[in-house]
Amino acid sequence: MRKGSWLRHIALNSSALSLIVSLGLVTEAGAQTISGKAARKIADGRKVTGGKAPMASKVQDKPETIQVRAIARTVDVQKTPTSVTTISASTLDHQNVTSLSGLNGLAPGLNIAKTAGYQTNIQIRGVGMQTAQNTLTTSTGVAVYIDGVYIANSVSLDQTLFDLESIEVYRGPQATQYGQSAPGGAIVMNTADPTFDRISGKVEASGGDYNLARGRAQLNVPLTSNLAIRGSFQSYTHSGFAHATSPYLGRYDLDDAQDNAGKLAIKWEPFRNFTATLTGQWYNATPHGAEQKNIIDTAINPRVVNQDYPARSSLASSLYHLNLDWKTSLVELTSVTAAQHMHNHEQYDNAHVSERILGRYDVLPDNDNTMNNYSETITLKSRKAMPIDWEVGLFLMGQRGHAYVNEFGGMGYTGWPDYPVPENVMTHAPSTLTYGNKQTATRFAVQPYVELGYHITDRLHLKGGARFNYDRYSSNSDGFSAFGNSSSQHSFSTKIPTWKAELDYDLTRPSAKIESMAYFSVGTGYKPGGVNGNPTAKVISQEFKAERILNYEIGAKNWFFDHQFMFNIAAFYANYRNMQYIADDPYPYAYGIANVPKVALYGIEMESAYVALHDRLRIDGSLTLEKSRITSNYRSLDASTVNAAYASSPACAYGGQYYSRACWAAVEASAPDVRGNQAPGMPNIQASLSASYLWNVPGGTLMTRAQYIYRGNYAARIIDNPLLDHVPAYFIFNAFLEYKPRASQWKMSFAATNLANTAGVNSRFTDPYGTNQTSEQYIAPRQFVGTIGYSF
DSSP states (O other): OOSSOHHHHHHHTHHHHHHHHHTTOBBOOOOOOOOTTTGGGOOTTSOEETTOOOOOTTTSSSOOOOOEEETTEEEOGGGSSSEEEEEEHHHHHHTTOOSGGGGTTSSTTEEEEEETTTEEEEEETTBSOOOTTOTTTOOOSEEEEETTEEOOOSGGGSSOOOSEEEEEEEESOOOSTTOTTOSSEEEEEEEOOOOSSOOEEEEEEEEETTTEEEEEEEEEEEEETTEEEEEEEEEEEEOOSEEEEETTTEEEEESOEEEEEEEEEEEEEEETTEEEEEEEEEEEEOOSOOOOEETTOOOOSTTEEEOSSOOEEEEEEEEEEEEEEEEOSSEEEEEEEEEEEEEEEEEEETTSSOHHHHSSEEEEEEEEEEEEEEEEEEEEEEOSOOSEEEEEEEEEEEEEEEEEEEEEEESOOOOOSSOOOOTTTTTSOOTTEEEEEEEEEEEEEEEEEEEEEEESSSSEEEEEEEEEEEEEEEEEEEEEETTEEEEEEEEEEEEEEEEEEEEEEEOOBGGGTBEEEEEEEEEEEEEOOEEOOOTTOSSSOSEEOOEEEEEEEEEEEEEETTTTEEEEEEEEEEEEEEEEEEEOOSSTTOOEEEEEEEEEEEEEEEEEEEEETTTTEEEEEEEEEEEEEEOSOOBOOOHHHHHHHHHHOGGGGGGGGGTOHHHHHHHHHTOOBOTTOOOTTOOSEEEEEEEEEEEEETTEEEEEEEEEEEEOOEESSTTOOTTTTEEOOEEEEEEEEEEEETTOSEEEEEEEESTTOOOOEEEEEEOSSTTOOEEEEEOOOOEEEEEEEEEO
16 A cells, blocks of 8 residues: 555545445445345346345336356355355446446456456456466456356457346455466356246347447247247447547547447256256457557547557457256256357557657557367256255366567658568568567366365354366467567476365344344465466576465355345455566566565455335445555566666676676666565555435336445556556446336436546556556546337
8 A cells, every 4th residue: 555544545535435434335245145025125137236235126127036156056145155246237237337347346346457458457355467468378366257167368358248147246265166267256247048938038229429339139039848049139339438649540549349249048958957058159349449548648638649550459259158057856967168269459559659759669560369268167066955065066178379479669650550560570570570479378277176064053154165276388489579589388287276164153133133144264266377488588487386365354244124224344364475467587578477475465345235215215335445565575677677777787788688697687686675565456445335216207117326436546566656557546426317117118228427527547557568658548438328128
């Protein structure tokens, strides 16, 4: 945390936070299954987090049961000793959330930032991914699952959300079921399944400013009593939220959208208690590219950038999976077999600013990534009530990826719309080629796990589990540039166990209309290590270590006043080891991934909900207070330190950085100690407050909703340079209206997001490559979106 206390930060936002606290804001430690009287109060489509008190059925026509769907089970999470938030599809619509980055403010401890323009960095409680532009050799620190399938690369996360039923956000290391690359937690997205009951569907059309146009269609058809098919489609476009200006480009849109997505699912139930669902999902996006505004850009307007080279982007992905589920009176067996394919192409002005401002140009015409991934997850769990509940599972994965990068720089940019790349660039590099790399990486994983639960008494429950993680890697890398060529081949493997233990106690008092549970848990998590393709490096190793975390958590989940008020609270402390990040090396362009030995993370998360006025008024709030600190003595090089050492050391003169050991020693000696710095990506304060009310109006009902979201400042890198790494705080206001005529299948809604038109900084990124520039990406500007829909 930067100098100063939480109290000073809270004082800066006292009016908003005091209002939140006065309304009973609380810590979250889990979403919940709601039944009985509570189920009758649910607002279908509202965010129900941490088992939040549900809205009355008056607000919505169809009540829902709020549960989370683990790979092999459906869980009553208010009775589960873990921190999880459930967000419904309707909540996403109400807030015009179209991508994962829009989830900021909807779950405590969650911070999602765009990185390097085309990647999505999900961090929970300060744990995520600090290795942008290294998609082949690193994993996310927060595991993402779609319908039980582990999504194996961070580039695929930069998609428009589509045909979802719910999103679940698990906080803290997931040592067993979601153990694959989940030291920070997991995000589980559930899409809609086919149903056998009747033909049904929905069509929606939306329009808004920035030429926004979105069309969605869903159709469910039962072919027989035990065979059904469901198809869905979405098209989403809008013009740029920002634009580039240059003598070569004129006005050129950035942060636009050109997306199409489709899904087809077939569900078969050949006999009772067995189902098979085969699903295919496809996504294609061809926008101009993201706005990345250099902090030295002279344009005052945050939505305008001075850049020479046009940004272009394309992402095509497909996901196929077969989900099998078989239940007997004793056990339940599930299987998820999946194949994923992703191809991404990016080109952009790598300096993120024009040559006339920087003094040189730096463009990246080729950044191609392709990945194929195959996985299998098998789980077997007990169903019959017995003293010991158990579950065993096995995760298998094979992965092969390719990357190809060309970067050019120099002086005298002449305004090519497509920078000419010679066909023989790898063998006859022009003098302007500053960096080139062609890499192939493979990975194989085998990870069995087991979970056991024991009821010590009717109120006291103990649960534990363990997972064994075996990963094998290999990498072939060819580097090429005007300075010469290099190649490397390397492979290695890791064998790492993870485990978790949880103890919970039921404090329910029916006579007082209180349902309460307290819990304590301790668990570990890990993220795999990998291989660096940097054979010329003098300090950075050819391998980087796996991340490890040991997390302690204590919390309580509570219903008060006969399910009218929900209050959940959790506190955590984590020892985070070997945090992966991109480091510089004394040898030029020999970047690689290194490990910060020790980081401490701790905080409090709160969440609550309250229903009043005959269940027409609902108030939700959340508050997160977190802190982090690098606790080990550790020296780290970044580009500014390296360049300063090159300029000041006599041993580095006349190109000494390429041959002089004395130069390399001088650069290494100049590395600052980062002990005491805060860890990157962890805001000290996050808060949200929303209120909704259902009105009876002529001809139907009108639901109104207002929301406030605050995200505090944080550091972008471990260097924590105030000039480069400070990501400032921001707050936004959102509003939503929905009118539903009585006895009609139509509905009309209007969403207004970021009403103050705040140019909030979503992220800062200092590129370790090229000219080492720092750029910012912004949240979406004020938007107005109207939607009309029909369901049948």
